[in-house]
Amino acid sequence: MNAIDHPLVAAYLDSVARETPGLPAERRAELLADLREHIEVSDARDDAGIRAVLAELGDPRTVAASALAEEGTTSPAPSPAHVADGPRPAGPLAGRQAARIVAALPALGGLLLLGSPYAGAVVLAVGLALLWKSPLWDARHKRIATATSVAVPVLLLLGGLFLAGGGIGPVELLLIGAFSVGLPAAGALVLMRALRA
Template structure:
């Protein structure tokens, strides 16, 4: 296996990319390309050699702090990105889908759905992986299900809803949150 294809290298580069979110896109791409080139030149093959090369480069946070300092970016940009077990692309995808999932769960279990929806929206607004516009889109699409259920209930109680209208409400109640999750997933800054 080539060193650049090693899972440790992929995790390292993803971490550096997250930590340097405050850099201009061109400088960030240049930094990542330099790191990739250094790793490729090392010709490390096994886990131990790859770990040694990555240790030589330094911790992702340290590499990012140096790059941010060179660019004059504020040091807070380094600490604003998520770290730990819920950091990275997989966690970002979970955060992107959680509000929509919570909205859809409301259809079957209102309490569990409301809980998942609240947690999902809190995580969405806390993470720096999306800009404010995408966070508003995620929030609006996730809240579509409760709003449509409320409107459907009001219209049903008033006798204004027939089977076709119920079908339209159902399609929107499922389609809108799913499309919101897709928008968030595509707009990831990881």
């Protein structure tokens, strides 16, 4: 097995990529290419050799912080990049899947409010907390997703007020239902598109 194909190397490079969202795409690609080249040149074949090469390169957070400092950007809040015995064994899809879940949680929470107010409120609160802590989106995207997710409880509250007054008909119910599904879905879509950009 070539050193670059080793799972520890893939996890290491993935950790560096996750720690450098503030780098321009071209600079991040250059950094990862340099790291790959260094690992390939080392000619390490077994776990011990690969661990030694990765240790020589340094902790992914340190590598990322150095690259960010050279670029003049600041590092995002640190995330745990290692388990006890080496780099986290997460592939590139694991990061994307986690981001998709964070993007979908606020919308899902808003929709759950239709059937189960308590479960919906919990999922909505957790989803919004994870969204606002994530460095993957800027404040504008976070505000859009928050507004579209919180719109469902507001629509339900307004619908309840109109129902209590007897002033809501089937057309209004249909509109509330459409907005209750469409707005959170639109917010999740905005977050998903921002991830691809």
